[in-house]
Amino acid sequence: MRLSIGQVHRNVLALASSRSCFVLGDRLSFRMLSQPRAAGFHQTAWRGGQIVEDRGGPLTLASLEVQNRVEYGNKEKMARSGGPKQSLRGSSSLKVKPSVSSLNVKPVKTALPKSAGIKKTLKVDEALFSAKSFEELGLPPLLVDQLNKEGLTAPTEVQSAAIPIIAQKHDVVIQSYTGSGKTLAYLLPILSEIGPLKRPMGQDNSDKRSGIEAVIVAPSRELGMQIVREVEKILGPNDKRLVQQLVGGANRSRQEEALKKNKPIIVVGTPGRISEISAAGKLHTHGCRFLVLDEVDQLLSFNYREDMHRILEHVGRKSGTTSRDILGPLARRSERQTILVSATIPFSVIRAARSWGHDPVLIRAKSVVPLDSIAVPRPSLSQTDANSSSPSNSVNQAAVGSLPPSLEHYYCTAKAQHKVDTLRRCIHALEAQTVIAFMNNTKPLKDVVFKLEARGIKATELHGDLGKLARSTVLKKFKDGEYRVLVTNELSARGLDVPECDLVVNLDLPTDSTHYAHRAGRTGRLGRKGIVVTICEENEAFVVRKMRKQLAVPIKPCEFTEGELVVHREEDVE
């Protein structure tokens, strides 16, 4: 069942850079979506919000404060962490003294700003959000069997929300915190429609499709390969050739040969490589039904604009149609379903999704909202000085809610030359077993590895200057527990799934709170415990405190002495 969409008055298919994001298209007005009648959907109410100009600050969905909570009845609420409870391998041994923190730390006040406009709410059947099994979500039996074989028996919250909505053919934006299972949230509805595990076709609905039916784009090779492995796992060993990786750094002719020989139905790759092979005429995606942009806010940044433009123009677009097609942009859009995914969604992504989307909706763990109902957030005073060197104190709405609730955040100060020693003490005090330490540049990584090794801690480095093989070997060894610490840069901040990671350390300050959120999200995956420690210099501590406000999470001051984590009162350090 589909929501009807209003008339598009204007669609400018132009690459317009807006701060870090480019926006394809814009439109002046949309009629409110009609009430969907599909099971589980009930439009409840909307209140018109004030539309104001996007001034380019950290404007995001949450800043709209759309009242999009699902209204629960008396039934038990799902745990915020979502998803099935798992054993806390590795993380359970983390040594934290909660009594210390609860006694000594003053709670941080993190008030959200006033709403810029509250609009329409869709009420989604509570049963979907509390689905106990994949069957309840209507996945085909073969797919459910395969998931069960892999030990996946219950959907996470975001999967419960996304699977039925994507099955209804909506274009969607999925925003849910790191490690909440977003990958399967989009893969499962896709694999319900294509490939050997899909739902049986009706008699008059014979499946005549062939060729590539889904294109998944990710910003890094590591994330691309991780998604490939996830698809392979579900397809099983006999059908794993149906997914093909097209990531940069690997041999391109081999990828092209594999495309010809294996005839995959899904390709997963990085923007550069996908658009390169497409431009060479070796990747035929015009009949493609699904386009997924994983880590969409990064993919729509200026760096990728040309490759992403090509991908957006070609995937799922019948050849011969042009942007001036007489059928208009909506008809062209409907040829593919577009799925945009990230833990952090700035408003520029919403705007782009509205422009491309066919009945686009925003899916979060407990809510589904038509994108049309989201008003442009009102810029706060401090957002207008977003370019100033001092970070704003206002909440970064793109990143609020992007962090798993199970995370604990601390910061401590140390002189630059003592940071590695502080890291060592931190690892020992917390008894962390699988640690990711982030720095901002590539060069110093080796030095930190050397110093850690000299102190008896097995460590390795991961960065973009390593070849593809070296990168995957390092990652595999780290995941296998051969190294205790992975010292890395921003390359590993997004999407990397090392479930055992129990500690993330910032040895350099992340550039902003969005970067903090993605780095932090490498631990505390799927409801596990995780600790994030930022080691900064004394004169940088104010930046951490500002990030704390922007993210609306407590980041507590601490130190590591005599093998213990000691948490300070805030007033002792301010």
Ligand SMILES: Nc1ncnc2c1ncn2[C@@H]1O[C@H](COP(=O)(O)OP(=O)(O)OP(=O)(O)O)[C@@H](O)[C@H]1O
């Ligand atoms: N229903 C499920 N049951 C058990 N494990 C699951 C389920 N769904 C996902 N997982 C596992 O949870 C982990 C995190 O999932 P995933 O990488 O998709 O998170 P994410 O939300 O995309 O995180 P990020 O924002 O960091 O990219 C993975 O190891 C995945 O295999």
